[in-house]
Amino acid sequence: xxxxxxxxRVYEAFAARDLDAVLAVSSxxxxxxxxxxxxxxxxxxxxxxxxxxxxKLVGTIDSRVTPEQIFAAGNRVxxxxxxxxxxxxxxxxxxxPECHVFTIDDDKIxxxxxxxxxxxxxxxLGR
Numbered sequence: 001x002x003x004x005x006x007x008x009r010v011y012e013a014f015a016a017r018d019l020d021a022v023l024a025v026s027s028x029x030x031x032x033x034x035x036x037x038x039x040x041x042x043x044x045x046x047x048x049x050x051x052x053x054x055x056k057l058v059g060t061i062d063s064r065v066t067p068e069q070i071f072a073a074g075n076r077v078x079x080x081x082x083x084x085x086x087x088x089x090x091x092x093x094x095x096x097p098e099c100h101v102f103t104i105d106d107d108k109i110x111x112x113x114x115x116x117x118x119x120x121x122x123x124x125l126g127r
Contacts, residue, residue, distance in 0.1 A: 003104045004070055007077045010102075010109070011065055019054050023047045027108040034114040038121060060125070061085050065098065077102040083116060087125055094124040 006025050013021035032053055034041040040056035043049075057063075063085030070079045079102075084095045098116040102109055 001107050003072050003075060003077045003102070006104055006107060006109065007070060007079060007100075007102055011067060011079075015064055017058060019051060022054065023050060025107070025109055026050055027105070027110045030109055031111045032114070033112075035116075035118040037118055037127075038116075039125065041118075059088070061087055061094075063094075065100075075104050077104065090126060092124055092126075094121065096120050096124075 009025055010022055013019075013025075026047055029046055030050060032044040032050055034053075036042045039060045040053055042053075044053045063083050065079075065081055065083050067079050067081040069081070070077060079100045081098060082095055083098045084093075086093045096117050098114065100115070101113045103111040
């Protein structure tokens with residue numbers, strides 16, 4: 001399977017809130033990272049870590065990713081786009097640029113780094 005196809009599956013699964021589908025394309029020792037100032041941020045290891053991240057994220061914001069560009073370079077896939085949605089507690093809406101960098105080996109995601117405009121996201125969250 002092409003690396004870009006795996007990344008498309010991840011975005012489809014996130015949009016459907018289908019954690020099992022996300023885990024199905026994740027290696028057992030996957031590493032996920034996002035700026036630790038965010039309520040769902042930090043470094044998460046393994047499928048249990050991905051599940052913890054997922055629960056924190058969807059518990060804090062209702063969001064969707066809109067990819068604008070996706071590039072493959074060997075076993076890496078870079079996606080640039082926007083994350084849009086609203087904060088669950090306040091209802092404040094947001095539309096923020098973001099970039100995700102995936103590493104894929106043997107048709108499984110082994111690492112993913114999520115980058116967003118953290119300062120703006122923290123302002124939207126009221127922090």
